[in-house]
Amino acid sequence: MALNNGRGAAAIKSKLFITLAVLLTALMFSGCVCGPRKRGPQYTADGRLKIVFWHSMAGKLGEILNSMIDEYNKNNKDNIFVKTEFIGEYATLNQKIAAAVFAEIPPHIAQVYETWTVKLKREDAVVALDKYIDSKEVGIDKNDIVPALLKNVTMDDGKIYSMPFNKSIPALYYNKRLFEAVGLDPEKPPVTWNDFIEYGKKLTTIEHKGFLFNEYVNFEDYEKEHGAGSFPPRSLKPGHTVIWGNAFISDPWSFENYIFQNGGRILSEDGKKAVINSPEALVAADYLVDKMKKHRFAMRTSGREHQNEFIAERVAMIEGTIVSKVFMQSSLRFPFGMSTIPYNKINTSVLSGTNVAVFAYFSEAETLAAWKFIKWFTDTDQTARWGIDTTYMPVRKSAYETEMVKEAIKKDPNMKVALTMLEKIDFEPQVAAWFECRAILGKVTEALVLSSKSPKQILDEAVVEMNEVLELEEL
The missing domain is CATH 3.40.190.10 (Periplasmic binding protein-like II)
Incomplete structure (x- = not known):
C-alpha cells in the first residue's frame, strides 16, 4: 500500500516497517515525529539548501567520500550543501531507514541495496529518477552507464529508483x-x-x-x-x-x-x-x-x-x-x-555493493538538488576518481577511457581488476x-x-x- 502524506504511515503493512514499530514508538514519545513536509526545506547559515545523505562508508572509504563531498560543497554553483551522516554498518542503516520511512522523517539520500529498494518502492517511499535522467536541463546520457550496472538498478516496472554507488566484484x-x-x-x-x-x-x-x-x-x-x-x-x-x-x-x-x-x-x-x-x-x-x-x-x-x-x-x-x-x-x-x-x-x-536513492517526502527543489548531487558524483571524472581511490567500479563507460584510469592501471597493474569494465556480471535476486x-x-x-x-x-x-x-x- 502506498505511503502518502497524512495516511501513509498508518496504512503500512510491510513486515520491514512493522518490525520497527517499537522504535517508532520511542520516537513518538520523544516528540521527534515531525515529517519533512511539515518542517519544510532546511538551509545552512549562509543560505544554502541542505541535503542529508546517510551512508555506511567507514574508515578510509568514508574519508574519501567526505573529501569528495567537501569539494562539491565548496565548488557547486547551485547553492547546495550536502551533509553526510555515517549511520554504521549496513544492517543498522537498513533499520534506521525503515524506522525513518515509517515516521516520514527519512534523509534526502541514502545508500540502499536492491532488495531494500523493492520494499521502499512498494511503499512509494523513493523517487523514480527517470524524469531527471532524461531531462534536457539536468539529465545524463543513460547509454554511458555501464550496461550491467544500468540493468542492476532498473526495476521490474522498467523505472530507475536508484543510481549505482559503491559497486564491487x-x-x-x-x-x-x-x-x-x-x-x-x-x-x-x-x-x-x-x-x-x-x-x-x-x-x-x-x-x-x-x-x-x-x-x-x-x-x-x-x-x-x-x-x-x-x-x-x-x-x-x-x-x-x-x-x-x-x-x-x-x-x-x-x-x-x-x-x-x-x-x-x-x-x-x-x-x-x-x-x-x-x-x-x-x-x-x-x-x-x-x-x-x-x-x-x-x-x-x-x-x-x-x-x-x-x-x-x-x-x-x-x-x-x-x-x-x-x-x-x-x-x-x-x-x-x-x-x-x-x-x-x-x-x-x-555484483555486490549498494546504490543511492532519493526519498519521496520532499519538495521538488530538494529532490532536484539531491539529483544534481548524484549526477555530479556519478559523472565521468568523479566516478573515475572514486574508482581509483576506492577500487569500486566506475559507473560510466566513459570513465574507463579517461587518462586518469589508464594512468592508474599503468602505475599499479592490480587496479586492472577493478578498473576494467566487465561484460558478464550476475546479480543477487531482486526480490523483497x-x-x-x-x-x-x-x-x-x-x-x-x-x-x-x-x-x-x-x-x-x-x-x-x-x-x-x-x-x-x-x-
Missing part, C-alpha cells in the same frame, strides 16, 4: 613470493576451479626458514612421513610455519559466485522458488567443501581472519572484494597480485524477501563445512526454508 589475492617458492609463475594466477585446486595443493606447505634460503615441504610429503590423513598443526617447532594454499570464510556471496559460475541460479526465473539444490548448485557446494575436506589446502576462518593470515604470509591465496585492497595494501610486505576469481563453466562474478533468504544461504555455507550432513541434504533443507520465506512475502 570479488577478486583473488595471491602472494607472488610464495608462488615463486613452489615453482608457480607469479604472473599467472589460477583461472579455473581446477587450476585453483592444483595451485592450492602446491602452495600448502611447511616453510622452514633457513639462514640463506627457506625450504618448503608439501603436505603430501608430510603425510608420507606421518601417515595418511596427517595434518600438521598451525604451530610447529621454531623456524617452521604452515603455509596454507587458501583461507576462506563461510560467506553467502562466495557460494553465490560458485553457483553462477557453474551455470546455476539462486531463485527461479520468476523469483518465487529457491533452486539452490540444483545439480549445478551441488557441484558448487562440492567445490566449496572439497578444497578443505578432500584436497585439504584450504583453512576456514571467520571475520577478517583470512585477510590477517594473508598479510602474515601464512596463506598464499584468499578471495575478497576488489575493495579489500584499500584496507590491506598498506600492511602487505610482499609482492602480491590480484585477478578475477577462478571459474568453472562460466566466467562471471556476482532476499535479505531473509540470504541469511539462510549464509547458514548453508557454514553447514557445508561444519555439519556431518551431506551437501544435498543441507541444500534441500535450505530450499524448504527459503521457499517458506518467499511464500510469506507473497501474502
Whole structure:
C-alpha cells in the first residue's frame, strides 16, 4: 500500500516497517515525529539548501567520500550543501531507514541495496529518477552507464529508483613470493576451479626458514612421513610455519559466485522458488567443501581472519572484494597480485555493493538538488576518481577511457581488476524477501563445512526454508 502524506504511515503493512514499530514508538514519545513536509526545506547559515545523505562508508572509504563531498560543497554553483551522516554498518542503516520511512522523517539520500529498494518502492517511499535522467536541463546520457550496472538498478516496472554507488566484484589475492617458492609463475594466477585446486595443493606447505634460503615441504610429503590423513598443526617447532594454499570464510556471496559460475541460479526465473539444490548448485557446494575436506589446502576462518593470515604470509591465496585492497595494501610486505576469481563453466562474478536513492517526502527543489548531487558524483571524472581511490567500479563507460584510469592501471597493474569494465556480471535476486533468504544461504555455507550432513541434504533443507520465506512475502 502506498505511503502518502497524512495516511501513509498508518496504512503500512510491510513486515520491514512493522518490525520497527517499537522504535517508532520511542520516537513518538520523544516528540521527534515531525515529517519533512511539515518542517519544510532546511538551509545552512549562509543560505544554502541542505541535503542529508546517510551512508555506511567507514574508515578510509568514508574519508574519501567526505573529501569528495567537501569539494562539491565548496565548488557547486547551485547553492547546495550536502551533509553526510555515517549511520554504521549496513544492517543498522537498513533499520534506521525503515524506522525513518515509517515516521516520514527519512534523509534526502541514502545508500540502499536492491532488495531494500523493492520494499521502499512498494511503499512509494523513493523517487523514480527517470524524469531527471532524461531531462534536457539536468539529465545524463543513460547509454554511458555501464550496461550491467544500468540493468542492476532498473526495476521490474522498467523505472530507475536508484543510481549505482559503491559497486564491487570479488577478486583473488595471491602472494607472488610464495608462488615463486613452489615453482608457480607469479604472473599467472589460477583461472579455473581446477587450476585453483592444483595451485592450492602446491602452495600448502611447511616453510622452514633457513639462514640463506627457506625450504618448503608439501603436505603430501608430510603425510608420507606421518601417515595418511596427517595434518600438521598451525604451530610447529621454531623456524617452521604452515603455509596454507587458501583461507576462506563461510560467506553467502562466495557460494553465490560458485553457483553462477557453474551455470546455476539462486531463485527461479520468476523469483518465487529457491533452486539452490540444483545439480549445478551441488557441484558448487562440492567445490566449496572439497578444497578443505578432500584436497585439504584450504583453512576456514571467520571475520577478517583470512585477510590477517594473508598479510602474515601464512596463506598464499584468499578471495575478497576488489575493495579489500584499500584496507590491506598498506600492511602487505610482499609482492602480491590480484585477478578475477577462478571459474568453472562460466566466467562471471556476482555484483555486490549498494546504490543511492532519493526519498519521496520532499519538495521538488530538494529532490532536484539531491539529483544534481548524484549526477555530479556519478559523472565521468568523479566516478573515475572514486574508482581509483576506492577500487569500486566506475559507473560510466566513459570513465574507463579517461587518462586518469589508464594512468592508474599503468602505475599499479592490480587496479586492472577493478578498473576494467566487465561484460558478464550476475546479480543477487531482486526480490523483497532476499535479505531473509540470504541469511539462510549464509547458514548453508557454514553447514557445508561444519555439519556431518551431506551437501544435498543441507541444500534441500535450505530450499524448504527459503521457499517458506518467499511464500510469506507473497501474502
